[in-house]
Amino acid sequence: MRLSESSTATALAAAAAVSGASLDTCCARLASALGDVVTTTPFTASDYFSLQESTLVPACIVRPRSAQDVSAAVAILSTSRTPGCQFAVKGGGHTPAGGSANIQGGVTIDMTSLNATVLSGDGTSVGVGAGAVWNDVYGYLGEFGLAAAGGRNGLVGVGGLLLGGGISHFSPRVGWACDGVVEHEVVLGNGTLVNVSATSHPDLYRALKGGGNNFGVVTRYELKTFPQGNMSVSTLTYDLSEIGAVFDAFTGVAADPNFDPYVSLQTGLLYASAAKTWSLSSSAGYTKPVLHPEVYSELEAVPSLSNSSEIIAVAPLAAENPTPPLNWLFATLTFGPSSEAMLDIFNALNGSLYDFNPVGGVTWNFAFEPLPSVMLSHADATGGNVLGLKPEDGNSVVLLFSALWPNSSSNDAIYQKGRDTFTAVKWAAERKGVLRKFEYLNYAGPHQSPLASYGADNLNFLRRVSKKYDPTGVFQSKVPGGFKLW
Numbered sequence: 084m085r086l087s088e089s090s091t092a093t094a095l096a097a098a099a100a101v102s103g104a105s106l107d108t109c110c111a112r113l114a115s116a117l118g119d120v121v122t123t124t125p126f127t128a129s130d131y132f133s134l135q136e137s138t139l140v141p142a143c144i145v146r147p148r149s150a151q152d153v154s155a156a157v158a159i160l161s162t163s164r165t166p167g168c169q170f171a172v173k174g175g176g177h178t179p180a181g182g183s184a185n186i187q188g189g190v191t192i193d194m195t196s197l198n199a200t201v202l203s204g205d206g207t208s209v210g211v212g213a214g215a216v217w218n219d220v221y222g223y224l225g226e227f228g229l230a231a232a233g234g235r236n237g238l239v240g241v242g243g244l245l246l247g248g249g250i251s252h253f254s255p256r257v258g259w260a261c262d263g264v265v266e267h268e269v270v271l272g273n274g275t276l277v278n279v280s281a282t283s284h285p286d287l288y289r290a291l292k293g294g295g296n297n298f299g300v301v302t303r304y305e306l307k308t309f310p311q312g313n314m315s316v317s318t319l320t321y322d323l324s325e326i327g328a329v330f331d332a333f334t335g336v337a338a339d340p341n342f343d344p345y346v347s348l349q350t351g352l353l354y355a356s357a358a359k360t361w362s363l364s365s366s367a368g369y370t371k372p373v374l375h376p377e378v379y380s381e382l383e384a385v386p387s388l389s390n391s392s393e394i395i396a397v398a399p400l401a402a403e404n405p406t407p408p409l410n411w412l413f414a415t416l417t418f419g420p421s422s423e424a425m426l427d428i429f430n431a432l433n434g435s436l437y438d439f440n441p442v443g444g445v446t447w448n449f450a451f452e453p454l455p456s457v458m459l460s461h462a463d464a465t466g467g468n469v470l471g472l473k474p475e476d477g478n479s480v481v482l483l484f485s486a487l488w489p490n491s492s493s494n495d496a497i498y499q500k501g502r503d504t505f506t507a508v509k510w511a512a513e514r515k516g517v518l519r520k521f522e523y524l525n526y527a528g529p530h531q532s533p534l535a536s537y538g539a540d541n542l543n544f545l546r547r548v549s550k551k552y553d554p555t556g557v558f559q560s561k562v563p564g565g566f567k568l569w
Contacts, residue, residue, distance in 0.1 A: 109168040109190055110143035112159050120152050121145050126185065126193075128408035130173075132238075134491060135181035135410060141171070141191040148196055150268060150276055150302040156192060157300060158274025161557040171564050172300050175216045175240020179411030180529045182564040184243070194242065197302055202227060208265050209308050213242035213301045220306075221398040230311035230397050232260040235347070237401030242301055247525035247533075248293045248470055250452065250481070252347040252370055252397070257309065258461025261292035261468055268303035272557030276302075281466040290548040292468035295524055295534065296565040297549055297558050307465075313372040314347075316400060317379065317392040321363045325385050326429060329363060330422040332381040337453035337480050338420035343378045345370045349452045352429065354436055357444035361433070368400075410494060412486040414505045415526035417454065417479050419517035425451065427511040428482070435504040443490025445497055454479040469545060471537035472521060479519055483526045484508065502530065524566060534566050542568075 114121040122144050131137040147153045160170050171186040173193045178184055185191050194214035200223045201210045209231055211220055218237030224230050232251040234244045249260025257263060266280040267288065279288045290298055321329055333350045336343075347368035354361050367379045372394045375383060383390065418424055428449075436447055456474040484505055488497055505528075512518040524533040535542055546568050549559065559569045 108142070108165055109160060109163050112163060112165070113143065113145060113156055113190065116155055116159060117145065117152060120147055126191075129405065131176040131185065131408075132406055133179035133181070133411040134408055135179060136176060136183065136185045137408060138491075139181060139185040139187045141186050142188055143190055145190060145192045146196055147192065147194065150197070150270065153192065153194075153197075153270045153300055153302050154274045154276045156190075157270050157272065157557075160190060160561060161272050161274065161555070169561050169563055171562065172242075172296060174214055174242035175238060177236075177239045178243055178525075179413055180564075184564065186564065192300065194300075194302070200224075202229075202308070203305075207308060208305050211241050211304050211306055213303060215241045217241060217244070218398065218402055221401050224308060224311075225396055225398045228310060228312060229308040231306040231308050232257050232263045233306075234260070235401060236403050237398070238403060238405060241304060244525060245304060246291065246293075246295050246301065248468070248523060249525070250454075250523070252314070252368055253309075253311075254458045255342060255344040255346060255455055256370065257307070258458055258465070259292070259468060259470065262461050262465045263307040264292065264304050264465075265307055266305040267291050267301050269299040269301050271299045272553040272555060284552075285466060286544075286548050287552055289467045290469060290545055292462075292466075293470045293524065293537070294545050294548075296562060297545065297568050298552055299558065311370070311397060313394050313396050314368060314370045314400070315372055315374050315376070315392065315394050316369070317365075317367040317375065317383065317390060319365045319367065319383065319385075319390045320388045321365075321385060322388060323361050323363050325387075326363055327422070327426060328385045329365065329382070330425040332385055333365070333451065334420045334422040334425070335381055336378060337455070338478055340456075340478070342453070342455035342457050342478060343376075344457055345376070346378055346453070348379075349450050351451070352432070352449040354432070354447040355444070356436070356440040356446070359437060359440075406487075409487045409489055410491055410497070412497065412501045412528065413526055414484040414501065414528035414531060415482060415523050416484070416505075416509055416512060417481050417519040417521040417523070418512040418515075419519065420453075420478055420480050421515055421517045424512050424515040424517045425480075427515060428508050431507040431511045432504060435500070435507050439500050441488070441490070441493035441496045441500075443488060443493055445486050445488040445493065448483075448485045448487070450483040450485075452481050452483075454481050469537055469541045470521070471541045476519075479521070481523055481526070482508070501528075527566065532566070534568060
């Protein structure tokens with residue numbers, strides 16, 4: 084045993100003795116096997132996007148330096164019957180719900196040291212450690228005039244985005260971000276390390292494309308690359324009186340059966356409870372270096388308060404400023420393109436939220452983004468995914484329903500208001516006859532069931548794959564965070 088390993092194990096044993104706990108805890112066993120990879124140094128608020136995650140305190144943290152470290156840790160955690168052996172896996176720490184990537188009193192495996200990014204010899208793919216964030220990937224690939232489909236916010240973790248599907252600036256051209264995965268390196272529930280691709284464990288390969296954290300700990304992804312230079316983006320803000328015209332223009336783009344594959348569009352509403360003010364904006368990206376492309380002509384024709392446009396590389400565009408540590412709430416729904424439905428959704432939001440101002444205030448943010456059928460046509464060429472969407476379903480719109488607030492004493496009131504408001508929004512879409520069953524996992528709230536929204540056949544497939552590769556249910560029972568199959 085190395086000196087550092089001995090010191091870590093001794094520290095954990097001493098801590099257990101002081102607390103009166105058994106020395107045969109998972110943390111003590113992990114420290115004995117892995118040495119200074121195991122620590123009790125706590126996370127800081129900046130390690131996570133939400134206070135709900137950063138305020139959880141694990142008994143210990145495993146910070147692996149290799150896939151073999153992850154394998155050893157999972158083998159111990161999965162077989163031990165001693166206290167505190169439930170665990171969580173942290174990548175970028177973006178998912179806001181408490182327990183998704185951290186755990187109270189258990190073990191958190193912090194993957195952030197596994198962040199190497201290496202281009203293949205022929206440049207057609209890039210190996211990315213599961214602990215990387217998209218800033219790492221875009222900055223590296225930009226030097227070669229390449230990109231891979233990934234998160235639009237560069238601080239989002241690679242692993243979490245891909246396991247949930249992943250919407251990218253490039254999705255209309257190349258599909259969901261998960262469709263770009265050529266190979267996964269995965270630690271299974273018994274600690275076995277396997278490579279998973281279209282020809283090696285193809286059922287698991289498909290399940291990992293949208294199935295979340297139900298099958299193993301992915302340690303590395305091999306991602307398809309493609310040529311990519313600069314792109315354009317226009318940021319427009321509008322007076323709220325223009326909301327009907329903006330929704331009409333957005334729907335014109337989102338509903339087009341000949342959807343422009345270079346489009347990356349979001350139209351957003353923001354409501355600040357303290358000021359009782361709404362803001363309306365659009366971020367109109369185009370993944371070619373073309374300012375003011377024709378596809379956005381109607382959107383830019385709406386009178387705006389500001390309209391800034393630039394040609395920019397992918398990496399600096401994704402390099403957003405970190406969000407201050409706040410409480411977060413997410414939910415999502417999908418509906419058929421309809422400006423009338425969007426107006427009804429806004430009216431439901433305004434009616435529910437206008438007079439609600441909890442202690443400390445809350446900012447509500449609602450982002451509409453196209454989900455075009457052309458984006459769904461890429462999955463079969465890459466071994467398929469489990470999201471349950473097909474090109475013949477036609478174009479859709481995804482809504483990210485979110486809230487951010489500083490004062491944790493307001494959590495219960497905001498959770499309740501969020502649930503009530505989301506119900507009203509969902510009913511508005513249903514009343515218009517445009518509500519669709521799909522729930523995007525990476526935007527879903529804890530009260531939602533995104534895996535079930537993939538359809539019965541896909542859900543049953545995921546359950547069969549789980550039973551095959553994780554027969555003792557490690558990732559169902561010992562990893563309580565995330566959306567489970569059982």
